[in-house]
Amino acid sequence: MSNLETPEFFNAADYFIDRNIRQGKGHKVAIYTEYRNYTYSDLEKMINKTANGMRDIGIRIEDKVMILMLDIPQFYAIFWASIKIGAVPIPVNTMLTPSDYEFYLNDSRARLLAVSEELLPLINDIEGDLPYLRDIIVISEQKGALIPFKQKYKGAAATIKTAFTTHDDVGYWLYSSGSTGSPKGAIHSQDDMVVTSKAYGQGVLGLTEDDICFSAARLFFAYGLGNGMYFPLSVGASAVLSPTPPKPDIMFRYLEKFRPTIFFGIPTLYGQMLEYQDRLDKEKKEKPDPDADHVFSSVRICVSAGEALPADIYHRWKKRYGLDILDGIGSTEMGHIFLSNQPGAIRPGSTGKPVPGYELKIVDDEGVQVPQGEIGTLMVHGDSAAQFYWRKREKSRQTMMGEWINTGDKYYIDKDGFYWCAGRGDDMLKSGGIWVSPLEVENCLDGHEAVFESAVVGYKDEKGLEKPKAFVVLREGFKPSEELAEELKKWVLERLAKFKYPRWVEFVQELPKSSTGKTQRFKLRQEGVEKTT
Numbered sequence: 160m161s162n163l164e165t166p167e168f169f170n171a172a173d174y175f176i177d178r179n180i181r182q183g184k185g186h187k188v189a190i191y192t193e194y195r196n197y198t199y200s201d202l203e204k205m206i207n208k209t210a211n212g213m214r215d216i217g218i219r220i221e222d223k224v225m226i227l228m229l230d231i232p233q234f235y236a237i238f239w240a241s242i243k244i245g246a247v248p249i250p251v252n253t254m255l256t257p258s259d260y261e262f263y264l265n266d267s268r269a270r271l272l273a274v275s276e277e278l279l280p281l282i283n284d285i286e287g288d289l290p291y292l293r294d295i296i297v298i299s300e301q302k303g304a305l306i307p308f309k310q311k312y313k314g315a316a317a318t319i320k321t322a323f324t325t326h327d328d329v330g331y332w333l334y335s336s337g338s339t340g341s342p343k344g345a346i347h348s349q350d351d352m353v354v355t356s357k358a359y360g361q362g363v364l365g366l367t368e369d370d371i372c373f374s375a376a377r378l379f380f381a382y383g384l385g386n387g388m389y390f391p392l393s394v395g396a397s398a399v400l401s402p403t404p405p406k407p408d409i410m411f412r413y414l415e416k417f418r419p420t421i422f423f424g425i426p427t428l429y430g431q432m433l434e435y436q437d438r439l440d441k442e443k444k445e446k447p448d449p450d451a452d453h454v455f456s457s458v459r460i461c462v463s464a465g466e467a468l469p470a471d472i473y474h475r476w477k478k479r480y481g482l483d484i485l486d487g488i489g490s491t492e493m494g495h496i497f498l499s500n501q502p503g504a505i506r507p508g509s510t511g512k513p514v515p516g517y518e519l520k521i522v523d524d525e526g527v528q529v530p531q532g533e534i535g536t537l538m539v540h541g542d543s544a545a546q547f548y549w550r551k552r553e554k555s556r557q558t559m560m561g562e563w564i565n566t567g568d569k570y571y572i573d574k575d576g577f578y579w580c581a582g583r584g585d586d587m588l589k590s591g592g593i594w595v596s597p598l599e600v601e602n603c604l605d606g607h608e609a610v611f612e613s614a615v616v617g618y619k620d621e622k623g624l625e626k627p628k629a630f631v632v633l634r635e636g637f638k639p640s641e642e643l644a645e646e647l648k649k650w651v652l653e654r655l656a657k658f659k660y661p662r663w664v665e666f667v668q669e670l671p672k673s674s675t676g677k678t679q680r681f682k683l684r685q686e687g688v689e690k691t692t
Contacts (some may be wrong), residue, residue, distance in 0.1 A: 169326045171349045172243040175392040176203055177321070184395045185367070190232050191371070191399045191417050194301055197232050199395070205232070205318045210240035211315035212308060216294050218271055220322055221243030221329070225269040226265040227251055227260065227278055227400035230378050235388060237273040242330060242349070245322030246271075249332040250379040252593075254656050259342075263334060264289050267344060267549065273298060275402075276305065278286040289356075300402060326350040332549065333381050335491035336587070336594035344549030345491050354543040354585055355385055355495035356393035358516035363485070363501050364421060364460065368395040371457075373419035375405035375428050376592070380463050385495040386423040407435035411454050419455035425465040425592040429472050430622050433479065455480045462509070464496055465592025467580050469623035470508035487511055488580070492564050494543040498578055509577040510570075517541040519578070520563075521570050529571075534581045537570040538563045588617030588679045590626050590658045597680060600627055600659055603651050609637040610647070614670050615661060616677045629661035630683050632669060639666035 176199070179185075185200035197205070218224065224241040226248055228234045231319075234250075241248040251263050253275075260281060264272065268291040276299045296308045304312050319486065330349035334342040360366045374386030391398045399417045403409050405428055414422065417607045424432075425595055459478070461484045468486035476484055487499025488510050498513035498519060513519045520528050521535040529535040538564050547555040558565050569581040586597050597615040604613040618628035631638065644664035651660040671682040 167325050168323060169328075169349055170242065170245075170321050170324045171330050171352055172206065172239040173321050174353060175389055176206060176239055176243075179392070179395045184394065187368070188393060188397050189387075189392070190235070191397060192232060192300070193401075202232070202235060205236045206239045206243060207317050207319045208312055208315040209233075209236040209245045209304075210319050212304075213240055213246070213271065214244055215315065215318075216271070216308070218244065218246050218294075218342050221323075222246045222271065222272045223249055223267045223269040223332070223371070225249045225251060225264060225267060226275065226379070227253060227272065227274045227282070228298065228378075229253060229275045229277065229300070230383075230387060230400045231275065231402050232400065233273075233298045233299070233300065234378050234400075237296070237298075238388070240332070242324075243319065243321050245324055245328070247329050247332060249334070250346040250384065251478065252379050252656075253278055253377065254658065255281075256654075256656060257281050257286070259656075261285045261287050261289065262342070264292055266342075267332065270294070271296065275299070276302075291328075295510075296597070300373035305548070305599065324349055329546070333491045335548075336596055338635075343551050343554060345545040346547055346549055347494060347543075347545050351494045351543040351545075352385070352389045352542070353393070354491075354516070356390055358543070359487075359489075359496045359499070359514050360385065360390040360393055363496075363499060364390075364462070365502075366390060366394050366396060366421070370396040370421055371399060371417065371419040372396060372421050372423070373417065374412060374423040375410060376423055376425060376465065378404075380465075380592075381491045381494055382423070382489055382496070382592075386462070396655060401651075407432045411435070414454040414458070420457060420459050421462065422455070422458050422460075423462045423464075424484075426463055426468045426472055427466070427591050427624055429461075429463060429468070429476055429484065433472070433475055436479065444667070453480065455482060458482060460485060460502065462487070462496075465626060466589045471623065473507040485511070487514070488566075488568070490539075490564070490566060492545045492566075493541060494519075494545070494557065495566060497539050497541055497543075498537075506573075506575070506577045509573070509579050511578065512576055513578075521572060531572050534569050534571045536569045536584055537566045537578070539566060540564070583617075586616070588615075588625055588627060590617075593658050594660050595627055597627075598631065599654065600629065600651060600661065603654050604629060604631065604647060604661075606632040607647060607650050609633055609643060612670060612678075614680055614683055616680050616683045618663060618684075620662070626662040627659065628663040628665065630665050630670060632665050632667060 179199045187200045188196045189199045190197040238248045246615045270293045272298045297305045328349050332344045372391045376383035463486045485500045487496040489496035497517040518540040600615045601613045611634045613631045617625040671679040
């Protein structure tokens with residue numbers, strides 16, 4: 160009996176790709192794009208040739224492969240080819256800075272970097288050393304891999320023997336931001352994607368091979384990775400990929416062209432799409448007609464995660480399109496959504512109820528479960544939990560507490576069993592669905608000549624969506640002004656990723672401090688901060 164026939168064998172690429180071929184779905188479309196469609200057979204061939212090419216340049220089992228790529232079919236090829244040969248793919252955020260990528264490459268010790276041609280300048284601008292990186296594959300959506308890897312790919316065989324791995328082998332990493340600003344590499348097992356696919360993809364969404372999934376959230380997110388890749392692959396369904404930023408006009412165009420059945424967004428985007436449609440109605444001097452045929456006529460359900468969905472957006476969306484939005488919460492550590500509103504069980508403004516297969520509890524500071532209605536820390540237990548954080552043992556112990564993951568979120572449960580978010584237990588905040596470390600933004604602001612010290616907190620805009628707000632104490636000789644506030648915003652914009660810059664700058668005489676001198680950001684989220692005059 161060969162190794163591949165033993166019960167211990169499990170390889171995620173075999174499950175998500177080859178299993179569909181064995182089930183006779185090779186002719187079925189796996190990916191829709193603006194340029195062409197890819198069947199499951201096309202995908203298998205591209206993955207196998209990529210895997211052979213990677214082996215040819217020396218990538219071996221457990222080597223790390225960093226993926227800095229737009230949402231294009233070749234992302235699938237690099238990700239699944241890595242897993243097929245036992246290497247470890249690590250998708251990373253495409254909206255960061257060269258210094259961020261320098262950290263990721265050196266922290267992970269990735270031997271290979273796959274990068275979209277459009278993003279290559281970010282790598283070229285890295286100023287420090289990259290002692291572990293050995294090769295770079297540059298990829299274009301229309302041209303495929305560029306030289307020199309192009310030649311390796313052209314000459315590679317279209318079949319390959321899958322590496323022997325098991326359920327508990329490392330499958331992939333995802334980086335999660337930390338409260339100190341230092342990202343943490345969350346290490347996931349080979350079958351974690353199977354767990355989340357069955358629990359949420361099939362258990363909540365009822366995915367079948369007839370579905371077409373379209374995700375505004377990018378593939379480098381834990382949320383987007385499931386939505387736009389392994390959820391549809393788990394049932395032999397299809398995905399729509401768009402490499403362009405998820406702006407309302409583009410979303411509507413893709414919805415109309417590809418007719419997806421499930422749409423995955425984030426609250427900010429849902430609000431923007433409503434405003435965009437209202438603006439078009441005003442220009443046409445027409446009133447919205449909920450009965451008219453529209454671009455969402457093919458969609459059977461909408462999903463939201465990444466940040467809390469305001470009840471107002473849910474109601475406006477439901478009134479306009481007649482569609483429910485299932486708002487939920489997931490995490491990098493858990494792989495995908497584990498708590499969500501569900502078909503037939505929706506309470507706008509809440510985060511819903513536990514996804515089948517996950518167990519939740521709310522505890523106090525001593526770890527004791529609190530009574531219904533009281534606020535505590537949300538803990539989650541499920542088989543998709545990450546193994547640990549790379550090279551961060553203490554943080555692993557604080558978060559991965561036995562079989563439970565400490566989410567860091569504050570929650571309470573109402574009398575009907577719905578979970579309601581009451582904020583974060585630390586100072587992290589989300590902007591556009593992406594975690595932002597206050598410390599990182601503060602360190603940037605403090606580098607400006609006018610800033611003595613600063614503090615950044617989450618602040619809700621007029622739509623109820625959280626964005627960074629900065630409280631700034633000025634140095635002597637500088638006075639508050641709207642011009643200076645705009646200058647500070649621009650200062651951060653030029654140095655950090657766009658989603659991290661403060662949307663508001665408020666000048667104050669001093670920051671609230673604890674007896675040990677630590678800034679008390681929670682007080683800045685309350686009223687009563689003394690402003691400068």
